[in-house]
Amino acid sequence: SFVEVLSDCFFNGIFDEKEMETEKGVVCSEIDRYEDDFSNCCSEAAQKELFAGTNFAHPILGTKKSVNSITADDLRFYRTFNNKASNVIVAFSGGVEPAFAEKLIEKYFLPYYSGEAKPTTYIENDAEKLNILNKKVFVKKDTKQVYFLFSTPTIRVEHPDFKKLKLASAMFGGLLSSRLFSRLREKEGLVYEIYSSVFSNAISGVFETYFACLRENAEKAILAFKDEVSKILNEGFSDDEIELAKHLFIRNLILNDDDLRIRQSILVANLLREGKIYDLEKDVAEIENLSAQEINNAFVKVLTNDQFVVSYLSNKDDVDVLNLLK
Numbered sequence: 617s618f619v620e621v622l623s624d625c626f627f628n629g630i631f632d633e634k635e636m637e638t639e640k641g642v643v644c645s646e647i648d649r650y651e652d653d654f655s656n657c658c659s660e661a662a663q664k665e666l667f668a669g670t671n672f673a674h675p676i677l678g679t680k681k682s683v684n685s686i687t688a689d690d691l692r693f694y695r696t697f698n699n700k701a702s703n704v705i706v707a708f709s710g711g712v713e714p715a716f717a718e719k720l721i722e723k724y725f726l727p728y729y730s731g732e733a734k735p736t737t738y739i740e741n742d743a744e745k746l747n748i749l750n751k752k753v754f755v756k757k758d759t760k761q762v763y764f765l766f767s768t769p770t771i772r773v774e775h776p777d778f779k780k781l782k783l784a785s786a787m788f789g790g791l792l793s794s795r796l797f798s799r800l801r802e803k804e805g806l807v808y809e810i811y812s813s814v815f816s817n818a819i820s821g822v823f824e825t826y827f828a829c830l831r832e833n834a835e836k837a838i839l840a841f842k843d844e845v846s847k848i849l850n851e852g853f854s855d856d857e858i859e860l861a862k863h864l865f866i867r868n869l870i871l872n873d874d875d876l877r878i879r880q881s882i883l884v885a886n887l888l889r890e891g892k893i894y895d896l897e898k899d900v901a902e903i904e905n906l907s908a909q910e911i912n913n914a915f916v917k918v919l920t921n922d923q924f925v926v927s928y929l930s931n932k933d934d935v936d937v938l939n940l941l942k
Contacts, residue, residue: 623724626699631688644680654757655809655826658765658927661753662824665925666767672817701729705887707880750922752937755929762834763929764937766841767824768921773816774889777914779903781823784915785814787853787861788844789825795844800827806837823918831930838940845919852912866900 650656660675667673677683706725708717755763771777789796789812800806810827829837853861872878873896886894926937 617720619720619724623728627695627728629691629695631691633688636686636688636691640683640686643677643683647675647677647680647683650675650677654755654759654761654763654929655765655828657755657757658763658826658929659767659824661755661927661929662765662767662925663822665751665753666769666822667819670819672819701726705884707883709876709879709883750924750938752926752928754933755927756931756933757929758931759929760831760931761828762831762935763826763828763927764834764838765824765826765927766924766941767822767927768918768924770814770821770823770918770921771816772818772821775821777910777917778814778816778821779899780906780911780914781814781821781918783858783861783865783903783906784853784911784918785812785823786865787857788812788848788915791861791864793857793860795848796825796827796841799844800837800840804836804840806833806840831934834930834935835940838935838937842941848912849916849919852916853908855908858906858908858911862903862906866903869896869899869903 650660664673704725706721770781787794789810791797794812796810796812800810801808807827807829810825812823812825814821814823816822825841827837827841872882882894886892926941928935928937
């Protein structure tokens with residue numbers, strides 16, 4: 617069965633040295649590709665500052681030096697040390713009966729373990745504010761465009777306000793009807809790409825806004841971004857904006873639940889974070905019951921955070937970003 621093959625790969629991989637050299641070349645090519653993705657370069661530069669002193673300050677792909685230094689013995693040690701029952705969750709979705717899934721796990725996974733298998737949950741870590749100062753990070757690349765990323769630490773996904781931030785971020789810059797897209801892209805034509813998003817890791821949440829534009833539009837775009845922040849702080853989002861965002865958010869939740877691959881990821885992530893199975897109906901009900909005041913208040917906390925990092929990528933450092941954002 618497929619589960620048998622998966623189990624064999626998971627527990628008994630050979631890690632052939634010749635095949636590893638080939639795969640190292642593939643990963644190094646991916647690193648080159650990411651270096652050519654300027655939005656990714658901005659993100660890595662910001663996270664290096666936001667999470668300085670932690671593992672999250674390092675790029676996921678590593679460096680060419682670190683990739684080429686890995687040996688087969690390193691991978692075998694990693695597998696032995698990390699593939700413990702407490703670190704492994706096997707998720708099934710689709711036309712699989714629970715009893716049959718349990719039999720497959722008992723046959724192809726549990727024999728490799730001793731003791732009771734329990735999922736590891738995140739350790740509580742209140743790190744809404746990291747030890748950073750307002751900072752601009754200049755990334756030099758041979759380009760005629762300007763790439764801007766504003767990042768600030770915020771709450772993690774487990775926090776009850778995180779859904780409020782997701783909705784607010786969508787209204788601010790994550791939708792085609794969002795404040796930033798409507799003004800900077802459609803109305804004023806200052807940028808050709810723009811978005812806002814909220815994500816979370818085991819240390820902190822992060823709110824970020826990114827845009828790319830021509831050099832001559834950089835200062836205008838930054839000031840327009842600042843102006844839209846001020847409007848949110850003074851007025852908040854309208855009821856119509858919030859109802860539309862709720863509708864789209866709930867629609868995406870339902871669509872994700874219909875996608876077996878995405879559903880598996882959601883199930884595993886929720887089990888890791890909260891130690892329980894994800895409940896779509898509960899999630900939808902929580903979003904429907906959020907008030908405009910709750911959403912606006914949660915977003916104001918993010919926008920008034922006095923710690924942030926700005927990544928500015930261009931071929932020369934010619935814009936005083938921090939002064940513009942005062």
